[in-house]
Amino acid sequence: MARATATKRSGAGKAKGRRKVRVMVGKPGLDGHDRGAKIIARALRDAGVEVIYTGLHQTPEMIVNAAVQEDVDAIGLSILSGAHNYLFPKVVELLKKRKMGRIVVFGGGIIPDDDIPGLRKKGVDRIFTPGTPLAEIVEYVHRRVRPRA
Amino acid sequence: MYARKKKEKKAMSPEKRKRFSTVSDEEVAALYTPADLEGHDFLKEIGFPGVYPYTRGIHPSMYRSRLWTMRQFSGFGSAENTNTRYHYLLSQGQTGLSVAFHFPTLMGYDSDNPRASGEVGMCGVAVDSLRDMEILFRGIPLDSITTSMTINAPSAILLAMYIAVAEQQGVSPRKIGGTIQNDILKEYIAQHSWIFPPEPSMRIITDILAYCSDHVPKWNTISISGYHIREAGSTAVQELAFTIADGIAYVQAGIEAGIPVDKFAPRLSFFFNAHMDFFEEIAKYRAARRMWAIIMRERFRAKDENSWKLRFHTQTAGVTLTAQQPINNVVRVALQGLMAVLGGTQSLHTNSMDESLALPTEQAVTIALRTQQILAEESGVGNSVDPLGGSFLLEKMTNEMETRAMRYIRKIDEMGGMVEAIKRGYPQREIIDASYHYQRLLERGEKRIVGVNCYPSDEEIPIPILKIDKEVERKQIARTREVRRKRNARRVASRIDALKDASLSRVNLMPVILEAVREYVTLGEICDAFRETMGTYTDPAMY
Numbered sequence: 014m015a016r017a018t019a020t021k022r023s024g025a026g027k028a029k030g031r032r033k034v035r036v037m038v039g040k041p042g043l044d045g046h047d048r049g050a051k052i053i054a055r056a057l058r059d060a061g062v063e064v065i066y067t068g069l070h071q072t073p074e075m076i077v078n079a080a081v082q083e084d085v086d087a088i089g090l091s092i093l094s095g096a097h098n099y100l101f102p103k104v105v106e107l108l109k110k111r112k113m114g115r116i117v118v119f120g121g122g123i124i125p126d127d128d129i130p131g132l133r134k135k136g137v138d139r140i141f142t143p144g145t146p147l148a149e150i151v152e153y154v155h156r157r158v159r160p161r162a
Numbered sequence: 163m164y165a166r167k168k169k170e171k172k173a174m175s176p177e178k179r180k181r182f183s184t185v186s187d188e189e190v191a192a193l194y195t196p197a198d199l200e201g202h203d204f205l206k207e208i209g210f211p212g213v214y215p216y217t218r219g220i221h222p223s224m225y226r227s228r229l230w231t232m233r234q235f236s237g238f239g240s241a242e243n244t245n246t247r248y249h250y251l252l253s254q255g256q257t258g259l260s261v262a263f264h265f266p267t268l269m270g271y272d273s274d275n276p277r278a279s280g281e282v283g284m285c286g287v288a289v290d291s292l293r294d295m296e297i298l299f300r301g302i303p304l305d306s307i308t309t310s311m312t313i314n315a316p317s318a319i320l321l322a323m324y325i326a327v328a329e330q331q332g333v334s335p336r337k338i339g340g341t342i343q344n345d346i347l348k349e350y351i352a353q354h355s356w357i358f359p360p361e362p363s364m365r366i367i368t369d370i371l372a373y374c375s376d377h378v379p380k381w382n383t384i385s386i387s388g389y390h391i392r393e394a395g396s397t398a399v400q401e402l403a404f405t406i407a408d409g410i411a412y413v414q415a416g417i418e419a420g421i422p423v424d425k426f427a428p429r430l431s432f433f434f435n436a437h438m439d440f441f442e443e444i445a446k447y448r449a450a451r452r453m454w455a456i457i458m459r460e461r462f463r464a465k466d467e468n469s470w471k472l473r474f475h476t477q478t479a480g481v482t483l484t485a486q487q488p489i490n491n492v493v494r495v496a497l498q499g500l501m502a503v504l505g506g507t508q509s510l511h512t513n514s515m516d517e518s519l520a521l522p523t524e525q526a527v528t529i530a531l532r533t534q535q536i537l538a539e540e541s542g543v544g545n546s547v548d549p550l551g552g553s554f555l556l557e558k559m560t561n562e563m564e565t566r567a568m569r570y571i572r573k574i575d576e577m578g579g580m581v582e583a584i585k586r587g588y589p590q591r592e593i594i595d596a597s598y599h600y601q602r603l604l605e606r607g608e609k610r611i612v613g614v615n616c617y618p619s620d621e622e623i624p625i626p627i628l629k630i631d632k633e634v635e636r637k638q639i640a641r642t643r644e645v646r647r648k649r650n651a652r653r654v655a656s657r658i659d660a661l662k663d664a665s666l667s668r669v670n671l672m673p674v675i676l677e678a679v680r681e682y683v684t685l686g687e688i689c690d691a692f693r694e695t696m697g698t699y700t701d702p703a704m705y
Binding site: 038042043044045046047048050051052054055056064066067068069070072094095096098099100103123125127142143144146147148 | 265266268276277278279280281284285349353354355393394395481484485518519520521594597598601605611614615627630700701702703704705
């Protein structure tokens with residue numbers, strides 16, 4: 014059960030002609046609350062998105078490395094420990110360093126409203142707070158994230 | 163004879179829905195009658211409180227003799243911040259302490275480890291070394307208060323630190339009382355604060371069982387927890403079944419380690435969730451008591467009555483708190499607290515209304531504590547023991563809960579026990595499926611949450627939010643580095659070597675850990691030593 018690389022992928026590779034949207038669902042930091050991340054991974058998968066789930070306890074470096082390797086179009090991050098103000102921007106910053114700023118970063122979790130403007134300023138495209146309908150997140154991904162040609 | 167007459171049935175108004183079900187989506191009938199309990203023996207299965215199989219409670223007079231312990235889980239920022247909160251809570255009538263550690267402590271990292279960046283003091287209190295523990299319990303006499311510590315993978319280390327602080331206060335380990343969660347199996351299943359693989363983790367646990375039964379006899383060595391299983395999205399039956407199955411695994415491990423069952427089983431306790439469905443929850447607690455009593459007596463042949471009694475702590479369900487219209491959460495928590503009391507809990511944590519947004523403010527915590535005090539002092543629910551016992555509905559639900567949970571337990575037994583089931587991902591998969599099923603019901607409006615998918619409000623009443631000072635991280639790192647500078651480097655090195663040697667041999671780890679913490683070897687250093695010898699566990703990343 015224990016694996017060296019903690020990523021799991023769903024969905025087939027290429028849809029007809031155009032590649033499917035590929036989203037990495039990531040759990041940065043030490044918190045173990047993965048109910049939301051797993052539900053969103055399933056909902057995106059059921060909506061035809063190719064999903065790669067990192068598993069828990071990832072450093073920003075691990076997430077960015079995996080995202081680059083898997084050539085994803087977006088990263089959805091989930092944090093419920095309060096460490097979002099450090100870890101979300103860190104992922105964006107590392108992506109920029111790797112010249113992968115095209116990857117859309119969005120997130121969710123227990124995040125006070127007051128923290129959202131700061132996170133957006135630092136390049137997090139969208140924050141979803143508790144109670145957001147899955148349909149809204151799926152719709153956002155369909156609208157905002159385009160697969161690379 | 164007990165069914166409704168045809169004429170009465172005809173006169174009934176059409177029902178709003180085709181099917182009524184609990185929050186776990188178990189169908190509930192319109193009416194329960196004695197027919198639902200046919201073939202059941204009242205004296206044998208329900209009986210009297212304080213008497214086997216304890217369906218109605220483990221004490222004959224329950225809250226008439228002693229109220230439940232009001233134990234609010236609390237920890238944030240530095241040891242100083244949290245110590246202040248403890249003194250405040252005790253001054254407000256709280257009767258026990260419960261420590262919330264920050265994630266780096268739960269995962270076995272010191273605050274200056276790069277993996278701790280951004281997390282220090284955020285979700286609990288930062289404890290790296292004995293120094294932090296000394297500050298955390300400053301001015302709190304450990305011979306007269308009991309403390310529960312939510313700590314799992316590094317539980318032996320935190321228990322050792324607590325013993326060391328007690329010794330500094332002149333209190334013998336034989337006198338201290340409290341609980342370490344120390345339930346690693348549910349970490350793999352649900353809460354996910356693991357460090358080592360299952361087998362060495364189970365060895366640490368049996369070492370603790372053996373050590374405490376000899377040296378810390380009043381300590382609750384494992385708090386076998388359904389709480390996190392439920393929070394991760396399980397149904398009530400799954401919470402019950404997986405928790406009892408975990409308990410079976412610990413008892414089995416203790417016996418296999420050569421400890422007589424009646425020597426350690428009386429110090430095992432349980433921890434359940436109080437979710438939103440009133441009768442389903444109360445039935446769960448009652449079924450749990452009966453199941454455990456039967457399992458301990460018949461399966462494990464325990465002779466001591468205290469080995470049969472399931473004592474439990476309850477916490478209201480964090481997942482039911484809404485970020486929308488958060489003041490409504492006060493009402494949810496009051497109902498959940500009531501369920502726990504009607505279910506015969508030994509201690510209770512009531513959540514604060516603002517925990518869907520951040521860690522709770524002092525004001526929110528006070529309301530949560532007052533909620534328990536209102537239940538205890540004003541509502542009258544504690545005047546009579548198991549006041550809902552005998553209700554056709556509740557007894558039927560209790561029976562069904564037990565039957566369904568036993569079905570799961572048999573399945574896990576067939577897999578070779580819980581450790582094997584976890585390795586196959588079985589309970590993990592069941593929980594993911596249940597949580598996704600519930601989410602779909604919610605999205606379709608078949609389950610409703612006020613303020614979320616019905617009765618929304620545009621006018622949100624803002625409530626204050628607790629912010630953790632960024633200085634906490636810097637100061638904590640400075641303190642831990644100072645501790646490392648000031649200690650005896652030679653003795654520290656030899657203690658770390660001793661830890662590695664002990665972990666590779668079969669000696670009990672507890673005395674070796676205790677010697678290490680007394681020399682201010684840090685939590686991260688002890689865990690690193692064990693990581694080297696025991697290996698680590700990685701998330702299988704299922705979804």
